[in-house]
């Protein structure tokens with residue numbers, strides 16, 4: 127989510143919006159009330175189909191808008207690892223989780239292009255409004271493919287008016303050659319899309 131919508135969209139329309147992490151000082155935008163209406167955790171995580179007992183990796187959790195509900199969904203039998211490139215985001219996520227007396231969430235500061243997790247060890251990876259911020263997206267998608275077990279799932283949500291929005295058509299073009307098979311996709315300006323590793 128780029129920091130200032132109008133200049134960011136203007137830059138995007140001119141082809142000049144670089145991929146970079148949303149700065150922590152704009153993290154407040156992740157908690158805007160309108161999100162609860164079009165992209166609530168229940169709606170998005172429900173569409174992803176997170177299941178109790180799954181080993182889940184969330185990439186780019188930010189301050190944890192989806193992480194805390196996700197950790198409750200996977201429960202004590204499962205595990206949630208939240209990997210973000212920015213330490214400030216992860217510290218806030220941890221603070222919120224402690225304040226909510228939430229389930230354990232393992233936070234990892236790393237980049238999506240070099241995931242410090244064993245090959246084939248994850249059941250489900252999800253990213254919400256993150257893909258457009260990653261400069262080397264093909265490398266990140268290959269890393270996601272590597273850490274997922276066979277039959278594991280990747281779920282993505284992109285949400286307008288995020289200027290870093292990645293269209294579903296683009297996602298399809300990028301995932302299909304990597305051996306991901308589309309399971310289900312819903313929506314357009316806020317969409318969810320879940321894929322299985324063959």
Ligand SMILES: C[S@@+](CC[C@H](N)C(=O)[O-])C[C@H]1O[C@@H](n2cnc3c(N)ncnc32)[C@H](O)[C@@H]1O
Pocket residue numbers: 127128146147148156185186187188189190191192209210211212215236237238239253254255256259260261
């Ligand atoms: C717009 S925020 C979205 C936060 C959260 N997913 C949500 O929907 O509320 C994007 C997050 O992705 C993280 N991010 C961006 N590029 C990344 C990368 N290459 N590797 C890991 N995390 C990244 C940012 O630091 C930021 O916390």
